Amino acid sequence: GAGVSQTPSNKVTEKGKYVELRCDPISGHTALYWYRQSLGQGPEFLIYFQGTGAADDSGLPNDRFFAVRPEGSVSTLKIQRTERGDSAVYLCASSLGRGSYNEQFFGPGTRLTVL
Amino acid sequence: EDQVTQSPEALRLQEGESSSLNCSYTVSGLRGLFWYRQDPGKGPEFLFTLYSAGEEKEKERLKATLTKKESFLHITAPKPEDSATYLCAVQAILGFQKLVFGTGTRLLVSP
Numbered sequence: 643g644a645g646v647s648q649t650p651s652n653k654v655t656e657k658g659k660y661v662e663l664r665c666d667p668i669s670g671h672t673a674l675y676w677y678r679q680s681l682g683q684g685p686e687f688l689i690y691f692q693g694t695g696a697a698d699d700s701g702l703p704n705d706r707f708f709a710v711r712p713e714g715s716v717s718t719l720k721i722q723r724t725e726r727g728d729s730a731v732y733l734c735a736s737s738l739g740r741g742s743y744n745e746q747f748f749g750p751g752t753r754l755t756v757l
Numbered sequence: 758e759d760q761v762t763q764s765p766e767a768l769r770l771q772e773g774e775s776s777s778l779n780c781s782y783t784v785s786g787l788r789g790l791f792w793y794r795q796d797p798g799k800g801p802e803f804l805f806t807l808y809s810a811g812e813e814k815e816k817e818r819l820k821a822t823l824t825k826k827e828s829f830l831h832i833t834a835p836k837p838e839d840s841a842t843y844l845c846a847v848q849a850i851l852g853f854q855k856l857v858f859g860t861g862t863r864l865l866v867s868p
Contacts, residue, residue: 646800673854684761684844684858685801698853733800737854745791746856748800 646749654755663719663752665734672739679731724756759784761859778830778862780845793844835866
């Protein structure tokens, strides 16, 4: 079946602009996660949705970052007033949900470059 | 604070030369330890989940093992197509569902 998809694959923007990154999870997966990966580093957790609600947003670096998942499927990560330090690959993952067998499956990522 | 340390940072092997990658962790109650493979420009690809000390899982040339303090990813007779970055992550019982990743081991297998 189809995996996690993310659009766009690449996004170049200017400092101060607003960007939206989209994630389409695996069908039937109720849990959705956003991570950020800088060059040479492992993915860093940003936010976790269970259904429509953000169950854990402790990884969002500041209030310029916001994510929504209004219908419990597609999610959008929104970044306001982008800064050069926001440049990274933004990864989305999904899983079946709570429980022991909750492996997270990742999408290909969106590479964000802030000039 | 939950933490994962992977070693070595990079490893170069000849085809057929077996070796092991290490993942040391500290976590406030382990729910699961995860291994992923990541190719350049792609998202991490799930390999294994280990839940308790003593558990082992195998897939082709890879075998993952778990103790109370660390996990090993053993690669037997590697091939060039095994070249990738291997990421280890832990999930804490009290950490909701988030994964805490190490920085990875970059493996290069030469023919």
